[in-house]
Amino acid sequence: MSFLGTLIGCGNSPYPAADAGEKVFYSYLLRSYPLDPVNAQSIPGMGYLGAICEPLFEYHYLKRPLEMQPLLARAIPQFEEITAPGLAAGEPDRVLYRLRFEIWDQVLFHRDVCMDVPNHAKPHTRELTAEDFEFTFKRIADPANNCPAIDTFLRVDGLSEWIKRLEAMRQKGPQTATLPVHELYRLAGPIRGVQVTGRYSFDLLLTERYPILLYWLAMTTTAPVPYEAVEYYHGEDGRPHLREWPIGTGPYRMADHRKDDFIAFEKNPDWRGITQPQRRLPGTRYPTGGEEEDRQAGRLSPEYVDQPLPFIDRFEYRRDKEAVTRFGKFLQGYYDGEEIIEETFHQAVSGGDISPALSDRGIRLSMETMLRVWYFAFNMDDDIVGAPRVFADPARERDREQWLDRNRKLRQAMNLAFNTQEEIDIFMNGRASKAESPLPPGVFGHDPDYRNPYRQYDPELTRARQLLTEAGYPGGIDPRTNRPLQIELSLPDTDPRTMELARMTTRMFGQLGIDLKLDAVTYNAFVQKMRRGAFQVLRWGWYADYPDPQTFLLLLYGPESSAGTGRNNKANFRNARFDFLYEKMATLADDESVTWTETGPDGAERVVTMSRGEIIWEMIAIFEYECPWIVNHHPMSFNLFHSWYHNVKPNTVIYTGAKYRDVDARLRRELREEWNRPVRWPAWAFVGIVAALVTPAVRTYIRRTRH
Amino acid sequence: MLGWQDYHTSNLVVALLLAISVAGAWYGRHNLFCRQFVRDFARRRLAVAAAALFSLFVGVALADSIAWCDPVAEENAENAGIEAFRPRTLIDRLFPRDFRESAYSAPLATNAFYGDQPLKHPGKHVLGTTIIGHDTLHETLKGFRPAMIIGAFTTLLVIPIAIVMGVLAGYFGRRIDDVVQYIYSTLASIPNILLLIALILVMGRGTLQVCIALGVTTWVGLCRLLRAETLKLRELEYVQAARALGMSHTRIICRHIVPNLFHIVLISFVLRFSWLVLNESILSYFGIGLEGSFGAMIVLARDELAREPVIWWNLAAASTALFLLVLTANIVGDAVRDLLDPRVRTAE
């Protein structure tokens, strides 16, 4: 009986009792994401890395729209046009674009055994220099690292030649293949466009003026990693791999990592903000200014403004797969913050604000539209819904122009029939903003007043029906079969929830008279279909790594077509004008314009000057008319925070937020105790029930043995 | 949901099943053994009640497999809308057309659960509605069909394989026995659920694939039982006598062995039924079960418990239906086993 008492008395805390008063941040892990900065791509993974590694720049923690500021760099450089001599004697001079970087001195890497070369006996550290950046750019270039930034960095002068040299070295034989990576990189020679000009300065030379590269320098992808760590943490002989144990210059360092189970970071005592607070280096103090909403939310309280960072001592993430248990632990106070999902929405939010039951506990809510877009992509290579380069059906190919027009009208009609608002209301409790174009709010080129005429749902479907008739399917009836036109929707996921969403979609197109057939297959089969281009419509989503329209418009760029390549233009949309504009737009900064000559419709040459915004607007106009997608929504994140968790301002592209946040451990301990007192009476009730059940049996037994 | 290509097949299958059961009943009427069995079975009140309920479930599944489209006049086709072309089953026809709301509503409610708008069919949804406003009772009734398909279709796949392999191994012994034993020992040594998942992940999702995967994992147990029984039967005097009289192996197997195995087949499948249905729900958890099954409904509804106020009716309806189905199958299975051969054991 006393055993039962102690059993229950321990309560429901999922943490060791000793940690109760520590300044630890508690959260959960969905799985262990790979954490090698050069190829970490998951949003949570980059979030963890943002605490451990530092890139050259970061975003201002509070200001919106996002504002870049220096972190390891002393300043954000400007592009300078320079002339470089030709590659070989006799070749003409080349125009290159130079970015000059100055970095801070006395920046130390994490104190770690890997830095103690060659003995690896005790933890050691060293200063970050420009050469570490050269090494990091080589890691980005190395194809073995699968770096997501490679497409952008191929614009660095001489990078592709360097890759060829590296590959040649690798294939040379076992002597070079077994060399440590930094030795191999050294043998492969320097990259022409990465020039170390001093201990703390280096130049990047680009073949093209490409401002998007700067965004990558604010991402953990380009954060410097010491070559010692790459060599030491190779995942064998009982050592972790670098992707499990990242090393950098950040305010936190790895403290513990059990794969798919537990991750912990602790404060890095050698961080420049802690050892040299008097230098007031950028990114080592809490910001002094922000938005009005920050003032209201207490994110600019004097307790924090201009104080040296970081605040929290330790971060602990434990694996938790189920949404219900996650929310349960949040309510019990065991997680400091939690994202609201659809199921938990009505428990947390009522009438657009936090529900009284939660606000009584001091829980607060924050909302932000994410840099994401969800859409249905039509397969433009398909005969029925698309605009293929050659129609498979010869009859259609003969009347090509007519069918291009008809198929476009079908796409437009389907765009008009999909009621995004209903999807948002039912499946996301309104936690999304309806999309009018691929560009989400907060990205340059997004116009809040723009309404895409084909995305305005009218319950009567008048215009949609008319377009469908013009497309040759009056009332949705396909004249070839005299039945409703059948279109197949492929889904990447087969869980019951996706199926429910698909059923709702079926219903919406059913109203128009189109029979949407669901093609729910395993992920395996879905990938095959996508690669072969053997689908009609599929549902897909995209999230941005950086706040630039280019990353969204890329999804419609012709050379990026996915059929046969698996690239990102899932719709296989190819439009010569769109592609031309894309190439212009990608090389411009937001406030710049570009001039070119083109042949007008009357055959006369003319000079055109367009600003970046105007180019984007023409691209959106093409998108609007051609309807290669049914663009659905940009999801919003709703986050809950306990009263003891301070300075939270979530944003999926601000990676360095960990150092700005704070927890009040004492308040947390008190509230946890108050909220989690065990209820004991059911235990006694159980004991009673068991006794009541056993007694008659015992009586029967006694009766029997007496016989 | 039935597409319009396959509803003819479905109707045909139902007709065939009905024909077979009528023929079976007609044959059984004059068969002493069957009459005895029915008489004994009728004496067990619990089993009879369970059998009645189970037959009702079978009936629902059959009714949900009979579908047709209402004829659409050619000239009206353009205005008829998609619904006119969708085949509706007998079960669908119990409910009015377009019997939906836009989202959740509680049982017998007159207003939507969230937002308080009046419903299109106030007070008519006996068990409430699902997330996309489908009637929960309707969905639940439609859940019996996938369950029966799992049970019946897998059985149809498994019986011929198990009988052929089991009888060949037991009757001829030696090499054949070695090969058959080797195959089933190999399959049996892989944990069932892992084999199931691996098969479906690799083969792809779909009714046929799920049934094949379940079939591959279930034939082993039956085959083992049949082989052991055949070994026994082979040594019986009348079989030995038939062989001495020069009867061919094929005739002996068809006349003397296979008919004497049928009770085992029957027992093992009534008992296996619940295993199949429960395992399908685990597959649903991995996203590879059948569409519209009870498992899928439960998995979909499981997070609804975290809502506030809690949405209980979908989870309750699906798990109660699944519970009743498995319970009746278990009770009937026990009774059949007790009456036919209490010594057949299946350890699960």
Place this chain on the structure above:
Amino acid sequence: MTAYIIRRVLYGVPIVLGVLFLLFILFFLYADPEAMARKALGEKASVEVINNWIREKGYDRPRFFNPKYPVTEAGFWTDAILFDHFHSMLTLNFGGSDIDDYPILDRIKQGAGPSLTVTVPIFVIGTLVTIAVSLFVAFFRGSYIDQAGLFVSVLAMSVVIFVYIMVGQYFFSSQWRWFPISGFDRASAWRFVALPALVGIITNLGGGVRFYRTIMVEEVNRDYVRTARAKGVGEVQIMFKHVLKNGMLPILTSLVMQIPFLFLGSLLLENFFGIPGLGSVTYDAIDQNDFATLRVMVFIGAVVFVIGQILTDISYSFVDPRVRLS
């Protein structure tokens, strides 16, 4: 005896090889490497990167034999997936997972502990409770206790496991706050294991009681029990000394069937209760199309099962020497 053991072990070898061949067919002939690559590298990965991955993992290599070599050379067979698959599995060189290259063997080592802390209590306490309840029910065979016991067992068997888990979490964690909803901590594992173990025991109880009771009632009706009873041996003594002892053999067989589950952990329980065991590893492998891990888990499950069977057969032969001869 030694000869029997050797014979028995040798019989296990072809079965393990058969399992490996089946895995080869499923995962190398049937599965699509590109899908695995996409799951591993993310949707943003470019084609070159995908192809790199496939090449690095060796999924583009010849399957059965390598036509680069003449048939007479060893390389004809050894430089192909079939050979490598057998070779690496049998030498336990499982390599890295398809998703993140983390060594599969390390993951198994990490997961085995938490899995066992859940499954061993379920197995041990569950078996004891099941035997106790079935003895109890068998003792009162034919009476209302027996009837009620059987009916409750059937009821318990008919409830799908999700319901047990959800009801358990709702009451024991959220409402009464006795145990954590989910999670795991090596230092105080029992607090986290209590609830999943309880659910595990209850889900297995119904089927177990029914099965063991049948065995015991069968034994009770045997001649030797009747003789013992005629000699005046007490009912309780009969149950424990004769019925339980003789019923142990079939019970042992059914327990062996559960051994792979002990090692593989419980897929569903570990997921719902956040226990970082092998069941969780397997679930992740399924969820992420990590076929490398999945095939290792299937292989290990099969090997453990075969070993378990050999051990039971050997222990049988101690109990009953006739087994050795057949």
